[in-house]
Amino acid sequence: MLIYWFIPMILLLGIVTSYEDIKIGKIRNKWIILALAYSIAANIALFSLKYYDADYLTKFLINSLLSLAVGFLIWHLNLWSAADAKLFFAFTALMPIYKPYSYFFFISFLSNAFIPISIVFFMYMLFKTTTKKKLFYFKKTFNAKTIFDIIFFIFGFLWIITSMFDLIGLRSNILLSLFVVFLMYYFIERILKIKTFYISLPISLLRLIFDSSVYSLEFIWEFLMLLALFLIVRVFLLLMASGHFAKAVRFSELKEGMVPAEAIFKSRGKYLKRPTAFSLIGPAKGKSFGKPLFRDSARGLGKKEINILKSLQEQLPFKDLMIQSTISFAPFIFFGAILTIISHGSFADILFSYL
Numbered sequence: 001m002l003i004y005w006f007i008p009m010i011l012l013l014g015i016v017t018s019y020e021d022i023k024i025g026k027i028r029n030k031w032i033i034l035a036l037a038y039s040i041a042a043n044i045a046l047f048s049l050k051y052y053d054a055d056y057l058t059k060f061l062i063n064s065l066l067s068l069a070v071g072f073l074i075w076h077l078n079l080w081s082a083a084d085a086k087l088f089f090a091f092t093a094l095m096p097i098y099k100p101y102s103y104f105f106f107i108s109f110l111s112n113a114f115i116p117i118s119i120v121f122f123m124y125m126l127f128k129t130t131t132k133k134k135l136f137y138f139k140k141t142f143n144a145k146t147i148f149d150i151i152f153f154i155f156g157f158l159w160i161i162t163s164m165f166d167l168i169g170l171r172s173n174i175l176l177s178l179f180v181v182f183l184m185y186y187f188i189e190r191i192l193k194i195k196t197f198y199i200s201l202p203i204s205l206l207r208l209i210f211d212s213s214v215y216s217l218e219f220i221w222e223f224l225m226l227l228a229l230f231l232i233v234r235v236f237l238l239l240m241a242s243g244h245f246a247k248a249v250r251f252s253e254l255k256e257g258m259v260p261a262e263a264i265f266k267s268r269g270k271y272l273k274r275p276t277a278f279s280l281i282g283p284a285k286g287k288s289f290g291k292p293l294f295r296d297s298a299r300g301l302g303k304k305e306i307n308i309l310k311s312l313q314e315q316l317p318f319k320d321l322m323i324q325s326t327i328s329f330a331p332f333i334f335f336g337a338i339l340t341i342i343s344h345g346s347f348a349d350i351l352f353s354y355l
Contacts (some may be wrong), residue, residue, distance in 0.1 A: 002051060002096035003341060009038045010094050010341075014334030017087055021330035027083035035090040059102045067092035067106035074183070084329045088113070091337045098344040104168045108346040111176045113336025115347060117329070118233065142231065150185075153196045154227055156203030157184055159211055174222060175348040178229050248320040251309045258301050261322040264293040271316050 013035045017027050047057055071085030088110070097105040161180050188196050213219050246261035262273040271293070293308065313319065339347040 002046065005042050005046065006039070006094045006096065007341075009035055009042075010091065010337060013087075013090060013094070014330075014337060018328075018331040018334050021328040025328070027081075027087050027330055029086070032086050032090045036093055039090075039093040056097075060097055062103045063097055063105050064089065064093045066103065067109075070106070070110065073187070079186075080329050084333065087330055087333055091333060095337065095340065102169065105345070107176070107180075109336060109340045111179045112339040112343070112347045113333045114179055115175060115339070116335050117327070117332040122232075147231070149197050149200075150230060151227060152204050153185060153200040154181055154230060155214075155223065156200040156207060157181060158223070158226065159203065159207045174225055174229070176346055178226055178233070181226070181230065182233065246322040246324050249323045250320045251306075251313055254301060254306045254309065254321065254323075256301060256303055256306065259324040260301065261324040264316075264321075266291045266293065271312070273318065273321070 013031055017031055021027055043057065043060070046052060047054075068085070068089040071088045072082070074080055075082050075085045092106045092109060095105075095109065158177060158181065161177055161184075165176075185196060188194055188199065207214060214223075249258065264271060264273045266272075309316075309321070343350050
């Protein structure tokens with residue numbers, strides 16, 4: 001089997017980068033370069049020995065390059081760091097693709113990496129937060145306008161997602177659909193900065209006309225499950241986590257690279273700060289309540305931003321800033337790679353086959 005050629009490097013890369021990410025908070029480029037060099041050498045040898053043909057090699061290369069592009073898209077959405085994106089690419093380059101996934105096999109690997117961290121976050125927030133806080137955020141999320149917008153988005157874009165999966169020959173499941181729906185939702189709102197309702201409403205109307213599958217009990221059950229999961233993930237992984245994985249740091253103790261969990265605004269001549277939405281590597285951009293002191297602090301404070309804060313200490317009504325605790329994502333990417341090897345694709349397929 002092809003995987004035996006790559007298992008030693010997968011284990012080495014996973015163990016070393018997981019340890020260093022937890023210990024020193026870094027994924028060093030030398031391990032990425034070593035993994036990619038090994039992948040190139042191994043694939044040249046396998047192709048020369050006729051373990052596979054040019055068609056497989058083409059699919060493998062395209063799959064790897066697409067994983068790099070999507071990895072950096074996720075970084076741009078502030079869901080993980082650039083180093084995590086490179087590590088994901090390196091693991092993809094070390095992983096043989098299994099039929100029928102071909103060009104898009106990396107999507108299953110990606111979903112496998114996010115399954116364990118989602119479960120860990122959910123359990124942590126479920127048991128480590130007070131009932132009062134849970135009720136507050138549930139009320140905040142489960143309001144009529146939010147649910148109305150999300151219903152139309154999931155209904156419309158689920159049609160596009162399932163059609164896309166069918167086109168590329170990728171087996172769909174509710175967890176994979178949830179993951180892709182979430183990425184699309186935040187891409188449209190945060191990158192394109194378009195209200196999702198204006199896009200999802202016409203798509204939903206077209207689906208009601210042209211997609212007869214929506215008039216079945218099976219679809220209704222799947223749709224309600226996806227809607228419930230989307231709202232729960234939104235509550236536990238985004239809203240409730242905001243501020244929970246953060247600590248107050250005085251301006252005099254701020255260091256470059258620290259990621260603020262609060263945004264500072266100037267409104268009517270006064271400075272104020274508000275929590276920003278949580279993401280896996282720090283806060284994502286949130287709603288503006290005035291003129292922001294920094295244009296983009298989601299990538300971490302720089303020397304310029306720290307100097308501005310220190311120079312304004314006398315004018316600011318607060319003397320500290322909430323700093324986000326970031327997540328070591330390397331162990332989860334490694335675990336996702338192991339799940340992908342075991343399941344030959346999406347681990348959710350195996351999980352749901354027993355339910």
